[in-house]
Amino acid sequence: MATAERNRSAERIERDIETLAGPEYTLSDEAIRRYAYTDVYRRTLDYFTRELESLGFEVEEDAVGTLVARNRPEGEPVFGVGSHCDSNRNGGKYDGTMGVVTALEVCRLNAARALDLPLQLISFLEEEGSGFGQMLLGSRIIAQRVTEEELRERFRSLDDGRSFWECAADAGYQPVRWRECAHVLDDLTGWIEMHIEQARVLQDTGNRIGLVTAIAGYVHADVVVHGRGDHAGATPMDFRLDPTLPLAETIVELERLAREAGQGTVGTIGEIEVDPGIINAIAARVRFSLDIRGPVEDAYRGVARDIAAFAQQAAEQRGMTAEYRERQTLPATPMDERIVAALEAAAQATGEPFMRMHSGAAHDTMCVADRVPTAMVFVPCVEGISHHPAEDASPADAALAAEIILEAIRALT
C-alpha cells in the first residue's frame, strides 16, 4: 500500500479518535468516561452508525446494545472486526475506541479499494465494566457466560443501583431477548480485534505491531495471614506473631516463581490490607491479593499452586496460619494459528517491525473465541499507560494495523 494511502488512513483514524474525545462523547472533561446507556455512549454508537451506513453497511444493535454492522445480508458468511467503545471511568481516548475506529478504517479501505470483502463490525457493550462493575459484559452475554438472574438482579448500576435489566429496558432495548445475542457470532468465519497493548513491550522492543498468539488466563485469589496484634513498642522481637513477615516473604517468592515459570507467566500483589493498620501496632491480620496470569495454563496455575503452599508454609514456620481463597479463574485463550499466520504474512509484507506476543490483559475476543477462529493485533501505547487520561497511541500505527488486518482477511476469505 502506498505511503500516501496509509497517511490518509492515519488522518481519518485521528479525526475519528479526536471527534470521539470531544465533550459530546464523554461525561468528564478531565478523562474519557463513557459507558452503556448514557447519552455520550448513545452518541458514540450513532457516530459509528452514520460512518458505517455511509459505506453501505446495515447497522443494528443486539437485544442489549452491542452494535453490529454488516455489508452482507444475514445468513451469509462474514469476517468479523471490531472492539469496544466504552471506557473505564478515568479513561483515555484509545482503549477500545481505537479498535473500533481501526475496524471502521478496514471497512473504509475495503470500500475505497473496491475489494468487497464480506465484513461484520462489532462494537461490544460494556467491556470495561464502568456501568455495572462487570467486565466483558456485552461479549459475555453473546457467549452466554451470564445467567438471567445476574442480568435481572445481581448486576446493578454503579451510579444508581438499578438492575442491568431495568437500565437496558429504559434505554429502549429488550433484555428479555438476551439469549438471542448469541446469534451475533452466527455468520462469522473469523474475527480480528485490534487494541492498544496496555503495556510497554512493543514500545521498549521497537515494534509497531504485536500479533497476539494467546490471551492469558488468570487466577485471582486472596491470602489472609492471621498473626497476633500486639503493642509495637512493648512486644520484644521474640514474642511476635507479625503477619507482615509472611507477606514479605510471599511477595519475594512470587516474583521468583513467576520468573522461574517463564513462558509469559506474571504474578502481582496489588492489594495489601493491614489490620488494624496503625503505626504503633503489630498487625493482627494481613490480607493480600494475588493476580497470576499467563498464556500457558500449566505454568501460571503451577505458580498459583506453589505460592498458595508457600504462603501457608511461611506463616506456619512463624507460628501463624494463612488461608488461600480463589476469587475467580479464567482459562488461557489460544488464538487461531491460521489467522495469526495470515496476519504475520501481511505484517511481513509491510516491512515494518512486528512481533508475536501474548496478551496479558483480558479482551472481548476471549468470548468470541469459544465459537469463532480469532486473533488480535496490538499497537504500542506510550509508556504502557492505559486506563488513564494520559493514554497515548499513534494513528499511524493503527493505520498500519488496518492495512495488515485487511490484507489478512483478503488472504483468508
Next chain:
Amino acid sequence: MATAERNRSAERIERDIETLAGPEYTLSDEAIRRYAYTDVYRRTLDYFTRELESLGFEVEEDAVGTLVARNRPEGEPVFGVGSHCDSNRNGGKYDGTMGVVTALEVCRLNAARALDLPLQLISFLEEEGSGFGQMLLGSRIIAQRVTEEELRERFRSLDDGRSFWECAADAGYQPVRWRECAHVLDDLTGWIEMHIEQARVLQDTGNRIGLVTAIAGYVHADVVVHGRGDHAGATPMDFRLDPTLPLAETIVELERLAREAGQGTVGTIGEIEVDPGIINAIAARVRFSLDIRGPVEDAYRGVARDIAAFAQQAAEQRGMTAEYRERQTLPATPMDERIVAALEAAAQATGEPFMRMHSGAAHDTMCVADRVPTAMVFVPCVEGISHHPAEDASPADAALAAEIILEAIRALT
C-alpha cells in the same frame, strides 16, 4: 506483709476497678471509653477525690484537669505515685486506671499502717489521646512540652472539632493558666508509676512484677517507594517497577536489623498503603510506616538509620526511588537507679518472682522524668492484650505492686 493484708489490698483494688468499669464511668457499654471533660470522666475523678479525702488528702485539679492529691501542705516534700484514668476509645478496665487505683491503695496502706509517709497522688489528664488525639497531653502540659498555640488552636476535640482551650474552659477549668501546671511537680522528691505491661513478657517468663529501668525512645517515620503503575496482566516480569518488592525486602531486613541490634530494640511496619491498591494493577506507589524503639538510644537510632538506607538502596537496585521521612522522635528515658534499687530490694523481700525490664510503650512518667527521679512498676496483663475490652490483669499482682511501692518509698524517704 501478711497474706491477709495483701488479700484485703487485692479486694479493695478489685472493687475500685469493677466500680470504675460500671455504666456510670464509661461512654460505651462494650468497652471502657473515658476521656477528658466527659461526664464519665468527671465521675471518675470524683470517685478518687472521695476516696482520697476519706484518707485525709487534700485534692485539687490543676488548671486543665489533672488531679493532684497530697497529705502534706504545699511546699513540703512529697513522694509521687499515680498514673492516668482515661482510656482509649475501645479500652479495657486496667490501662491507666489500675495504676491510679494501686497508687490509691499505697495511700490506704500508708494510713492503715500509720506510716505517715509524705505522698502526692497524680492522675494525669488525657494520656491516651481519646479526647483530642494527643497522647500524654496532661503530663506534656505539666512538662511544658506544648505551645499555647497548640492548646488554643491546633489540638481539637475528636468529637466536635472544638479547641482544647474551649473544651477545658467549658468544663470549668482555666486553660489560660496552663503554665502554672508545671508546679504540680515542684515538691516531688521522687515518682513511681504502676501500669499494666501491655505485652506478654511478664506472663511468658512467669514474673509477677516488672521493674522498669528505662522507657524506650522511638523513631516514627514513613517510607514512600515510587514504582510504576502498570497493568498486572500485560506487563512482563522484566518490564516492571513494582514497589511492593522493596517493601517486602525492607520488612524482612527490619526484622533482621532489630534482632541484630538487640538490647530491647524493636522494629515494626504497622501501616502499608498501596496505590492504587487494586488486584489487577502493579502498584505505582507504596507507603509504609516505621516504628523503631528501644531503651538504648544508639541501638534504635542505628536501626532507623540503617533501614532508611536499606529501603533507598533496595528501591534503587530495582530502578525505583524511596523517600524516608521522620514523623516524630522521642529520646529514651532512663529511670532513676536509686529508686529502681529500692523497688528491687522491696520486691526481693516479698519472695515473689520479678524482673528488671524496659518499657516499650510510652508513659506519663517520661514527662515527669525531666525534673524528678522516677521509676515504674509493671504487672502482667493476660496474653499481652491491651487497649481492648478483653484486657485483663490481676488485682493480686496490683496489691503486690502496692506493697513493693510502699516499702520502696519508705526506704527512700
